[in-house]
Amino acid sequence: MARSLPTDSVGIVTPEKLHFDQPLALDCGRSLPAHDLVYETYGTLNASRSNAILICHALSGDHHAAGYHSAEDRKPGWWDKCIGPGKAIDTNRFFVVCPNNIGGCKGSTGPASINPETGRYYGPDFPVVTVRDWVRSQARLADALGIEQWAAVAGGSLGGMQVMQWAIDYSERVRHALVIAAAPRLSAQNIAFNEIARQAIMSDPDFRDGYYLEHNVSPRRGLALARMLGHVTYLSEASMRAKFGRDLREGKLSFGYDVEFEVESYLRYQGHSFVDRFDANTYLLMTKALDYFDPAQDTNGDLAAAFRDSHSRFLVLSFSSDWRFAPARSREIVKALMDADRRVTYAEISSSLGHDDFLMPIPDYVRILGTYLDRVAREVGAHD
Amino acid sequence: MARSLPTDSVGIVTPEKLHFDQPLALDCGRSLPAHDLVYETYGTLNASRSNAILICHALSGDHHAAGYHSAEDRKPGWWDKCIGPGKAIDTNRFFVVCPNNIGGCKGSTGPASINPETGRYYGPDFPVVTVRDWVRSQARLADALGIEQWAAVAGGSLGGMQVMQWAIDYSERVRHALVIAAAPRLSAQNIAFNEIARQAIMSDPDFRDGYYLEHNVSPRRGLALARMLGHVTYLSEASMRAKFGRDLREGKLSFGYDVEFEVESYLRYQGHSFVDRFDANTYLLMTKALDYFDPAQDTNGDLAAAFRDSHSRFLVLSFSSDWRFAPARSREIVKALMDADRRVTYAEISSSLGHDDFLMPIPDYVRILGTYLDRVAREVGAHD
Numbered sequence: 001m002a003r004s005l006p007t008d009s010v011g012i013v014t015p016e017k018l019h020f021d022q023p024l025a026l027d028c029g030r031s032l033p034a035h036d037l038v039y040e041t042y043g044t045l046n047a048s049r050s051n052a053i054l055i056c057h058a059l060s061g062d063h064h065a066a067g068y069h070s071a072e073d074r075k076p077g078w079w080d081k082c083i084g085p086g087k088a089i090d091t092n093r094f095f096v097v098c099p100n101n102i103g104g105c106k107g108s109t110g111p112a113s114i115n116p117e118t119g120r121y122y123g124p125d126f127p128v129v130t131v132r133d134w135v136r137s138q139a140r141l142a143d144a145l146g147i148e149q150w151a152a153v154a155g156g157s158l159g160g161m162q163v164m165q166w167a168i169d170y171s172e173r174v175r176h177a178l179v180i181a182a183a184p185r186l187s188a189q190n191i192a193f194n195e196i197a198r199q200a201i202m203s204d205p206d207f208r209d210g211y212y213l214e215h216n217v218s219p220r221r222g223l224a225l226a227r228m229l230g231h232v233t234y235l236s237e238a239s240m241r242a243k244f245g246r247d248l249r250e251g252k253l254s255f256g257y258d259v260e261f262e263v264e265s266y267l268r269y270q271g272h273s274f275v276d277r278f279d280a281n282t283y284l285l286m287t288k289a290l291d292y293f294d295p296a297q298d299t300n301g302d303l304a305a306a307f308r309d310s311h312s313r314f315l316v317l318s319f320s321s322d323w324r325f326a327p328a329r330s331r332e333i334v335k336a337l338m339d340a341d342r343r344v345t346y347a348e349i350s351s352s353l354g355h356d357d358f359l360m361p362i363p364d365y366v367r368i369l370g371t372y373l374d375r376v377a378r379e380v381g382a383h384d
Numbered sequence: 385m386a387r388s389l390p391t392d393s394v395g396i397v398t399p400e401k402l403h404f405d406q407p408l409a410l411d412c413g414r415s416l417p418a419h420d421l422v423y424e425t426y427g428t429l430n431a432s433r434s435n436a437i438l439i440c441h442a443l444s445g446d447h448h449a450a451g452y453h454s455a456e457d458r459k460p461g462w463w464d465k466c467i468g469p470g471k472a473i474d475t476n477r478f479f480v481v482c483p484n485n486i487g488g489c490k491g492s493t494g495p496a497s498i499n500p501e502t503g504r505y506y507g508p509d510f511p512v513v514t515v516r517d518w519v520r521s522q523a524r525l526a527d528a529l530g531i532e533q534w535a536a537v538a539g540g541s542l543g544g545m546q547v548m549q550w551a552i553d554y555s556e557r558v559r560h561a562l563v564i565a566a567a568p569r570l571s572a573q574n575i576a577f578n579e580i581a582r583q584a585i586m587s588d589p590d591f592r593d594g595y596y597l598e599h600n601v602s603p604r605r606g607l608a609l610a611r612m613l614g615h616v617t618y619l620s621e622a623s624m625r626a627k628f629g630r631d632l633r634e635g636k637l638s639f640g641y642d643v644e645f646e647v648e649s650y651l652r653y654q655g656h657s658f659v660d661r662f663d664a665n666t667y668l669l670m671t672k673a674l675d676y677f678d679p680a681q682d683t684n685g686d687l688a689a690a691f692r693d694s695h696s697r698f699l700v701l702s703f704s705s706d707w708r709f710a711p712a713r714s715r716e717i718v719k720a721l722m723d724a725d726r727r728v729t730y731a732e733i734s735s736s737l738g739h740d741d742f743l744m745p746i747p748d749y750v751r752i753l754g755t756y757l758d759r760v761a762r763e764v765g766a767h768d
Contacts, residue, residue: 028639128639188624188647192616195648196609198641199655203605205589221587225580229613232576240572246678253676255412255512257582257668261675263572264579271583284641291645292637294630 008084009076010042010067010091015107018144024102024137027130033116037141038107039063039099042083043091045147051382052147053089053373054138055079055098056155056162059230059286060278062106065098066091079156081361088369093382094151102137103129103285111281112213122281124210129285131158131293135165142173151380152373154178156358157325158286161293164333167312168295174312176376178369181322181358183329184303184336185294190324193233194287197226201280210281223280224271231270236321236354303336314344315372317358317365324355345372392468393460394426394451394475399491402528408486408521411514417500421525422491423447423483426467427475429531435766436531437473437757438522439463439482440539440546443614443670444662446490449482450475463540465745472753477766478535486521487513487669495665496597506665508594513669515542515677519549526557535764536757538562540742541709542670545677548717551696552679558696560760562753565706565742567713568687568720569678574708577617578671581610585664594665607664608655615654620705620738687720698728699756701742701749708739729756 005011017038023031040063045052055065057078066083068076083089083096100108103126111126118125142150153166153174160182167177183190201207204222208215232240244263259265299305314337318330327348337344349365351357357365376382389395401422407415424447429436439449441462450467452460467473467480484492487510495510502509526534537550537558544566551561567574585591588606592599616624628647643649683689698721702714711732721728733749735741741749760766 185630187621188628188630188645189616189619189621191630191645192612192624192647192651195645195651196612196616199612199652200584200609202641203609225584225587225609228576228580228583232573232580235573237571237573240576244572246569246572246575257586257672261572261575261579263576267576267579268583288639288641 005068005071008086009080010084012070013040013042013064013067013077014069015040015063017107018141020140024133024140026127026133028127030127032102032109032127035102035109036107036113037099037102037109037137039097039141040065040067040077041098042066042096043094045095045145046382048381049147050149050151050380051093051377052095052097052145052150054142054150054153054166055083055089055096056134056138056153056159057098057101058155058157058159059283059290060274061159062104063098063100063108064106066096079359081359082366082369088366089154089373090370090377093377094373097141097145097147099138099141101129101134103282103289105279105282110279111210111285112279121211121213123213124281126281126285128288131161131165131289132169134162134289135169138162138166139170139173149173149175151376151382152176152178154180156180157182157355158290158293161290161295164295165293167310167314168306171310171312175380176315176372177312178315178317178372179330179333180317181319181325181330181355182333183325184296184332186291191291193229194291197229198284198287200225200229201284207280212280218275219280220272220275223275223278223283226283227274227278228267228271231267233324234355236323236352238321239353242352303332304339307337307340307342310340310342312342314342316344316346317368318348319351319355319357319365320348321351321353322355322357389452389455392470393464394468396454397424397426397448397451397461398453399424399447401491402525404524408517408524410511410517412511414511416486416493416511419486419493420491420497421483421486421493421521423481423525424449424451424461425482426450426480427478429479429529430766432765433531434533434535434764435477435761436479436481436529436534438526438534438537438550439467439473439480440518440522440537440543441482441485442539442541442543443667443674444658445543446488447482447484447492448490450480463743465743466750466753472750473538473757474754474761477761478757481525481529481531483522483525485513485518487666487673489663489666494663495594495669496663505595505597507597508665510665510669512672515545515549515673516553518546518673519553522546522550523554523557533557533559535760535766536560536562538564540564541566541739542674542677545674545679548679549677551694551698552690555694555696559764560699560756561696562699562701562756563714563717564701565703565709565714565739566717567709568680568716570675575675577613578675581613582668582671584609584613585668591664596664602659603664604656604659607659607662607667608652610667611658611662612651612655615651617708618739620707620736622705623737626736687716688723691721691724691726694724694726696726698726700728700730701752702732703735703739703741703749704732705735705737706739706741
């Protein structure tokens with residue numbers, strides 16, 4: 001039975017798909033032949049095509065950032081708390097575009113797609129893609145949509161890394177770069193967690209060297225482990241303490257290995273529900289894109305030099321309880337921008353949940369985002 | 385070819401083994417039938433039997449705390465930097481005893497031992513043991529050695545938890561309790577990391593519900609993953625950054641999934657070398673003992689009440705860079721002891737490596753430990 005959707009929702013949305021015949025050159029030296037890009041849009045592009053905002057998704061995200069796919073849909077898109085009529089990213093003013101990145105598993109060409117050259121699943125033969133590759137393919141999407149310049153490009157976590165790359169590679173096409181809960185590059189600890197996740201997937205016997213789809217199996221155990229590990233790094237220690245503490249599911253110790261503590265139950269649920277909706281090869285690709293990301297790779301590690309020629313204006317936001325990409329990492333970005341004499345606004349949001357706070361409707365966060373985009377709306381002539 | 389051992393080493397040591405015919409009652413309600421306890425001793429017990437120090441080992445530790453097993457041995461025992469003639473735990477003055485805990489895999493009865501009742505490996509049928517069980521079995525070892533009271537009981541991490549339990553259950557037998565890099569109980573985050581490690585082991589198809597020894601296999605992939613994950617929590621982010629940074633093994637990206645970053649190489653080495661020397665069922669038991677440990681379980685969560693009747697004097701040490709059991713966790717112990725009006729000395733050692741710093745010869749750490757034990761030596765009439 002259909003129910004009424006919230007009034008501040010973009011409502012029911014239908015993903016669109018663009019097919020690209022032109023091969024896409026990739027950083028790895030290979031190129032992706034004809035491929036698809038799936039995306040969603042919310043709001044209306046104005047006549048001067050000046051009010052478009054690009055949203056870049058993070059590791060396990062996709063193109064479904066807001067609204068519902070049907071009236072029966074239980075959950076809205078992943079950033080629905082910030083995107084909608086009257087919300088911080090106001091669809092009454094802006095035309096919002098969110099693609100699923102290549103290498104993904106939600107409709108854009110990725111490892112679970114058929115390789116047109118072989119007629120078989122790409123699987124592990126899908127090329128390792130980089131943040132820069134994604135930005136290159138998103139620029140083509142902008143071309144196809146007739147968007148010369150984005151009013152803003154925005155994203156959290158791995159999404160924020162794409163924003164930085166946009167502001168370096170195509171700064172004339174990015175008025176405002178909204179870099180949220182990101183880091184200029186991964187630390188050794190970040191890479192270590194990613195590597196353990198990859199090892200979990202690749203050492204699962206059902207991984208079959210990545211050709212699991214052909215064998216009708218799936219490295220479910222490994223992917224669930226990877227997801228559980230991810231979750232521990234997305235949550236602050238304090239929030240885990242507040243949410244689960246040392247609470248026992250049955251109120252007493254069982255002296256066995258079934259679920260005992262509430263936190264174990266939570267992790268197992270997160271792990272096992274993930275494997276039904278995500279592709280393991282895509283997970284591997286996403287973690288590699290994270291590891292490889294280094295906007296200063298062409299400037300000898302000098303991030304300020306990388307930003308020096310950027311015309312974009314920056315909003316950098318971090319969250320106090322985030323230990324995956326802690327505020328100190330955002331301040332590195334801010335410092336580089338200031339050293340490069342670029343325009344940057346920075347705020348550290350007081351928060352409790354951890355890295356996932358960038359998805360939460362924290363009042364200070366939503367207000368800062370909304371106020372900033374109000375100004376952007378005036379600049380670009382976006383109107384209610 | 386034999387080489388000369390360092391002059392401040394306890395030299396070549398031979399483990400000893402005690403057989404206990406009397407069953408040991410366990411917290412889980414079961415009891416362990418006849419069993420063995422392997423231990424090492426360094427130094428000499430004085431005539432008044434007043435100079436004995438018990439060392440409790442941590443998760444992956446064992447009875448081999450100091451010295452070498454042969455002249456060809458490349459590595460000394462795990463706490464050799466602190467135990468030896470003239471060292472902080474001075475074997476010229478003290479008689480040092482270190483057992484391998486039951487459930488272990490280095491000679492004391494554990495899951496890889498033969499169950500005398502069935503003639504088969506215990507495997508997963510070995511009972512889940514607790515810190516309190518270990519302390520109970522160590523008390524029997526003290527009885528067997530004729531040690532009425534330990535001059536000190538000392539341990540780091542899970543070892544420090546045993547020290548606290550000693551000081552609660554047998555405080556009249558513990559003059560000084562040295563609780564190092566420990567926590568009063570695990571946080572939800574700590575439990576989460578342990579649970580992921582267990583899931584990695586138990587979801588390895590070669591785990592065979594724990595009966596892998598009977599099948600002549602071993603859950604090597606899962607145990608390696610567990611160990612890799614442990615290592616990330618033992619090291620501080622800053623030390624990983626300093627040690628590995630984002631250094632690439634081959635100097636350039638390979639766009640593949642072999643080892644690329646130095647930190648990946650380190651983790652894989654740590655994981656794979658561990659599986660040759662450790663039993664997966666023991667790893668599971670150790671993590672459960674950590675999760676279950678709660679010295680305030682009989683006092684409604686009131687740690688001060690748990691300590692109130694303890695006669696022991698406490699030295700609590702923490703390390704500034706330890707994020708697994710951060711200094712704040714040690715301060716909880718100190719606060720409870722002060723609330724209980726017990727005698728406690730506390731120091732936070734400025735360190736960089738992380739949790740593993742408790743094994744390192746940090747000058748401040750070694751000096752504090754040495755000075756404290758100097759006083760203990762005078763108290764108990766231990767002499768050079």
